[in-house]
Amino acid sequence: MPIYQAPLRDYQFILSELLNIYQQTDLKGFDEVDPELTDAILQGVADFTTDIMLPLNASGDLEGCKLEDGKVITPKGFKAAYQQYIDDGWATLTCDPEYGGQGLPEVIGTFATEMKTATNMAFAMYPGLTHGAYSAIHVHGSDKLKQKYLEKLVSGEWTGTMNLTESHAGTDLALLRTKAKPLADDTFAISGEKIFISSGDHDLAENIIHLVLAKLPDAPEGVKGISLFAVPKFMVNDDGSLGKENSLSATALEHKMGIHGNSTCVMLFDGAVGELVGAPHQGLKAMFTMMNQARLGVGIQGLGVSDIAYQNALVYAKDRVQGRALSGIKHADQAADPILVHGDVRRMLLSQKSFNEATRALMGQQALWLDTAERHSDPVKAKQASALAALFTPIVKGFVTDQGFKACVDAQQIYGGHGYINEWGMEQFVRDIRIAMLYEGTNGVQALDLVGRKLLSDKGATLSLWSDMVKQFIGEHSANDAMKPYIAGLMDAAADLEKATGFIAKSAATNPDMIGAASMPYMQLFGISALAWMWARIAATSLAAIEAGTDEQAFYQAKLNTASFYMKYWGCQTRSLRKQVEMSSANIAAFDDNDF
Amino acid sequence: MPIYQAPLRDYQFILSELLNIYQQTDLKGFDEVDPELTDAILQGVADFTTDIMLPLNASGDLEGCKLEDGKVITPKGFKAAYQQYIDDGWATLTCDPEYGGQGLPEVIGTFATEMKTATNMAFAMYPGLTHGAYSAIHVHGSDKLKQKYLEKLVSGEWTGTMNLTESHAGTDLALLRTKAKPLADDTFAISGEKIFISSGDHDLAENIIHLVLAKLPDAPEGVKGISLFAVPKFMVNDDGSLGKENSLSATALEHKMGIHGNSTCVMLFDGAVGELVGAPHQGLKAMFTMMNQARLGVGIQGLGVSDIAYQNALVYAKDRVQGRALSGIKHADQAADPILVHGDVRRMLLSQKSFNEATRALMGQQALWLDTAERHSDPVKAKQASALAALFTPIVKGFVTDQGFKACVDAQQIYGGHGYINEWGMEQFVRDIRIAMLYEGTNGVQALDLVGRKLLSDKGATLSLWSDMVKQFIGEHSANDAMKPYIAGLMDAAADLEKATGFIAKSAATNPDMIGAASMPYMQLFGISALAWMWARIAATSLAAIEAGTDEQAFYQAKLNTASFYMKYWGCQTRSLRKQVEMSSANIAAFDDNDF
Structure with missing residues (x-):
């Protein structure tokens, strides 16, 4: 069975050394957080995920969910684990204290989520979706709705779903057909069929609050005519007790490639009673305000599963003896050398490791931007952080899940034939994480969002915010000889990104179709550049620690060596990605449909 | 359910226009083949695979194989389909006429195999493994063994396996432990456990001939002490009738990510009676002589599954309407435009298409080299072809299955969320083809074989054979203006490959470990260059057909447009791959073990 070591030291490094979250005095609520509290929380989540969630990952995959008499039964052990999850209070970390939450920053919640998705992605999706429903009602719901639902969603006693x-x-x-018919008492009768509904029905909680997109009778055409409704599985009485069952049901479980432990349902709403969340026809807007957070959540899945796959591949590479090093026998006491001696195994592990560690830092940065957007005392700073988070959302979702998937495929490859066998667990990681490239907007949609919406809509203003930060960093460190290789790597990537951006900005107006054709290599180029920025910052922080005479020399030196690998190995991809951007117009957009 | 259109026009193009197989007068037996015969055979295989094998692909995956009372039961429909397969004579195509085969060239058999693996990879493996056992006995077996087994293996009445x-x-x-104890009558008692045995037991045929690697009591240490044995499931009497059951059994079915319709077994040999194939201690050599063919077979899986995935993704991209083209509404009569209008969908389809078509041509070239090695009247030409086939074997297996897998992942991506759902069939393609990167030597082993064995062992002599062919082609066509873009693309790729080769040749002697670290990017660089060679040749052939006034203008023009895309999109990856080769020594091979 796969092992898992929560990357607690890395979390400390990112939180207190790289992002300095304990010095963020302008962020409301950050003063209540100190290293001891953070360590205690992350250690607690590490214990829960490793001891309780991880052992249910393979069995949950094998058993899957069942639909019996219209009710979904989750795999053995899930119900008890979920009960413990809410009893221990892990559901409440980043939620509003007014409704029983702990009010912790996203930047801490993000790392808790990483450990959950690493150890059991299918299980983690139940609280994950609940958090989405919580946020929708918290931000857009009426006081009545908040009073009715939030406390139970925060505690995890009730769960939530998103029905899009x-x-x-x-x-x-714009094409959706689910209807909402106004009833007498400010409620609505919702009718329609929804598919791919994660956690749509299950036996973990006594009630499920479905957030459902539907159209009112007077709805304008298209996306401006979509409204959002909260539709409970069981009606909730005024005293908070459960009433009669609503007219909705899971009519089927989707048969999926992976995440078998999560109940992905076809949901039928047959005049189910629901209430408006937010204003009529503003449902999509309500969804979009949660999107930066939801897409960060999916990106974290890419990181979490990639990291547990790496950890196991590394253990296997040290344990499995097969063949001898090309330079001669390394372990004469064994029948063969561990496969870690083989260059191609090392190449795959280093590619994974250098991706995972920088991505973890980027996730921390993204979460800190989200925190800043919500908590900064200066509204200008808050707005800038919000724009940066929006710019990086497609990177954090699209680039990270694409590369996280590839990392899992490589980790599986290190196991040789055993990688293909269920019992070793590696093939499950590949099957599970594959969905992260598809849901919450396919990665093609992410790439289009990056280029079409984030880049071109504000004429590069937000991009400049970020590239100015990069330039400032380069300026501050370019005189330091020890930083030279990292600064050089960052500058190379940034130069290719700048050229590709310029090309798109110039071509998009006259040839809009090229935007779509160029968007994916552009997103990958942006992602690699963003991680180069993180590695350069990690290198600077590590060099400073070494200069200051740290007694963890090995930890920081490993960071520097991994940074060097990243700049060379990942860095040399940026030029070809830029070239792919530049060739997209003539050879992709203009390719004749009949020639396919 | 997925559709399949056998690429029959492409086969004609490759066989008669690109490779000119009907003008190969120096190849024994080729004079008996004409376009009419080839067309009839490939049309017959196309009909069988599309009508009989394809409908069993999804059901075979869902049902899988079962082990009951020590016997394996294949999925519903497999037995009847297999019976029709041998009744129709499809098992005999390329086999020796002396034992009932049709003696057809590999270059035709290869395309028959493509259609089989495309429509039902798990099913196709039963005859695939049989062909491997046939070849082992045909090349290395005694006359007695040949008389005993070959006719039934050729007809398909009996099947075969490879137990390594x-x-x-x-x-x-070298580490294997299975023992062979000599018995009185020139037979041996084989004892040991083998895993991952494809088609190890099943109900399709009345007997199964296992080819088993084991060690004799007096065996030298290591790979020079391994012998090969033929071990039947049922003993065969002198009159050819079946005798008593041998002491061997399938003790378990492996639980796999995919190819559920193939019975991958754990096999226990408990003093099972077998006979030597070839000389004692020469078993690995016997295995290796079949390897070029077996690895071509796995490469064809990469092509076949990639192609059916592409075909279905294209149908879906034309059918599925979602959103509007960035340049404005293209199909005002529909609620939305087909997703084929979106640049990123086009990019993925073009990447797949340009890979598949050139790979099909490369597979034809590789099969023709294998035919030439066996059939050419001039032993020098035969030897050169054999060396070229050996050089390209890791490309054809490793590069093609790596990229074929990626192509399947892209095809799945085009389906959005539906790509993750079993019923659409795309996720099965991804799960099935994943194994091709692992078995018959992992792709890391292929890359090491390419650099360590094929490139360095003859000091680049065989590589020069090929690069001279490339240079000659460039020389012949560089004066043709219409060929300029394709020649330029080929030259760019070839230049990067030459530099990378030079770097490895220079560094390998002083730093052997870098060979492994550099091997994978080198193999990918070689593969992209090889396909650039194929596209340049395809372009030349297509331009000639257009100049000659073909009435299939559209077919040849599509080839030219796809060639242009390939040179730009795939071509711009060669530089970064060369850079990855050059950085491998310091940053991968020398990376400290403790820093992982």
Whole structure:
């Protein structure tokens, strides 16, 4: 069975050394957080995820969910584990104290989420979706709705779902057909079929609050005519007790490649009673305000599963003896050398490791921007952070899940034939994480969002915010000889990104179709550059610690060596990605449909 | 359910226009083949695979194989389909006429195999393994063994397996423990456990001939002490009738990520009676002589599954309407535009298409080299072809299955969320083809074989054979203006490959460990260059056909447009791969073990 070591030292490094969260005096509530509290929380989550969630990962995959008499039964052990999860209070970390939450920053919640998705992605999705429903009601719901639902969603006694997709309407929500008919008492009768509903029904909680997109009778055409409704599985009486069952049901479980432990349902709403969340016809807007957070959550899945896959591949590479090093026998006492001696095994492990560690730092940065947007005392700073978080959202979701998937495939590869066998657990990681490239907006949609919406809509203003930060960093460190290789790597990547950006800005107006054709290599180029920025910052922090005479020399030196690998190995991809951006117009957008 | 259109026009193009197989007068037996015969055979295989094998692909995956009372039961429909397969004579195509085969060239058999693996990879493996056992006995077996087994293996009445791997001995066969004890009558008692045995037991045929690697009592240490044995499931009497059951059994079915329709078994040999194939201690050599063919077979899986995935993704991209083109509404009559209008969908489809078509041509070239090695009247030409086939074997296996897997992941991506759902069939393609990167030597082993064995062992002599062909082609076409873009693309790739080769040749002697670290990017660089060679040749052939006034203008123009895309999109990856080769020594091979 796969092992897991929560990367607690890395969390400390990112939180207190790289991002300095304990010095963020302008962020409301950050003063209540100190290293001891953070360590205690992250250690607690590490214990829970490793001891309780991880042992249910393989069995949950094998057993899957069952639909019996219209009710979904989760795999053995999930119910007890979930009960412990809410009893221990892990559901409440980043929620509003007014409703029983602990009010912790996202930057801490993000790392808790990483450990949950690493150890059991399917299980982690139950509280994950609940948090989405909590946020929707918290930000957009009426006081009445908040009083009715939030406390139970925060505690985890009730769970939540997001009902967006219909069979003919996935990316294009303008096409959706679910109807909302006004009833006498300010409620609505919701009718329609939704597919791909994660955690749609289950036996973990006594009630489920479905957030459902539907159209009112007077709705304008298209996406401006979509409203959001809260539709409970069981009606909730005024005293908070549960009433009669609502007219909705899970009619089928989707048969999926992975995340078998999560109940992905087809949901039928048959005049189910619900209440508006936010204003009529503003449902999509309400969804979009939660999107930066939701997409960060999916990106964290990419990181979490990639990291546990790496950890196990490394253990296997040290344990498995097979063949001899090309330079001669390394372990004469064994029948063969551990496969870690083989260059291609090392190459795959280093690619994973250098991706994971920088991505973890980037996730921390992104979460800190989200925190800053919400908590900074200066509204200008808050707005800038919000724009930066929006710019990086497609990177954090699209780039990270693409590369996280590849990292899992490489980790599986290190196991040789055993990687293909269920019992070793590696093939499950690949099957599970594959969905992260598809849901919450496919990665193609992420790339288009990056180029079409984030880059071109404000004429590069937000991008400049970030590239100015990069330039400032380069300026501050370029005189330091020890920083030279990292600064050089960062500058190379940034130069390719700048050229590619310029090309798109110039071509997009006259040839809009090229935007889509160029968007994916552009997103990958942006992602690699963003991680180069993180590695350069990690290198600077590590060099400073070494200069200051740290007694953890090995920890920081490993960071520097990994940074060197990253700049060379990942860095040399940026030029070809830029070239792919530049060739997209003539050779992709203009390719004749009949020639496919 | 997925559709399949056998690429029959492409086969004609490759066989008669690109490779000119009907003008190969120096190849024994090629004179008996004409376009009519080839068309009839490939059309017959196309019909069988599309009508009989494809409908069993999803059901075979869902049902899987079962082990009951020590016997394996294949999925519903497999037995009847297999019976029709041998009744129709599809098992005999490329086999020796002396034993009932049709003696057809590999270059035709290769394309028959493509259609089989495309429509049902798990099913195709039963005859695939049989062909491997046939070849081993045909090349290395005594006359007595040949008389006993070959006719039934050729007809497909009996099937075969290859028993190499043990749980502790995969890549490193020197570690294997299975023993062969000499008995009185020139037979041997084989004892040991083998894992990952494809088609190890099943109900498709009345007998199974296992080819088993084991060690004789007096065996030298290591790979020079391994012998090969033919071990039947049922003993065969002198009159060819079946005798008593041998002491061997499938003790378990492996639980795998995919190819559920193939019975991958743990096999226990408990003093099972077998006969030597070839000389004592020469078993690995016997295995290696079949390896070029077996690895071509696995590469064809990469192509076949990639192609059916592409075909279905294209149908979906034309059918699925979602969103509007960035340049404005393209299909005002529909609620949305087909997703084929979106640049990133086009990019993925073009990447797949340009890979598949050139790979198909490369597979034809490789098969023709294998035919030439066996059939050419001039032993020098035969030897050169054999060396070229050996050089390209790791490309054809490792590069093609790596990229074929990626192509399947992209095809799945085009389906959005539906790509993750079993019923659409795309996720099965991804799960099935994943194994091709692992078995028959992992792709890391292929890359090491390319650099360590094929490149360095003859000091680049075989590589020069090929690069001279490339240079000659460039010389012949560089004056043709219409060929300029394709020649330029080929030259760019070839230049990067030459530099990378030079770097490895220079560094390998002083730093052997870098060979492993550099091998994977080198193999990818070689593969992209090889496909650039194929596209340049395809372009030249297509331009000639257009100049000659073909009435299939559209077919050839599509080839030219796809060639242009390939040169730009795939071509711009060669530089970064060369850079990855050059950085491997310091940053991978020398990376400290403790820093992982």
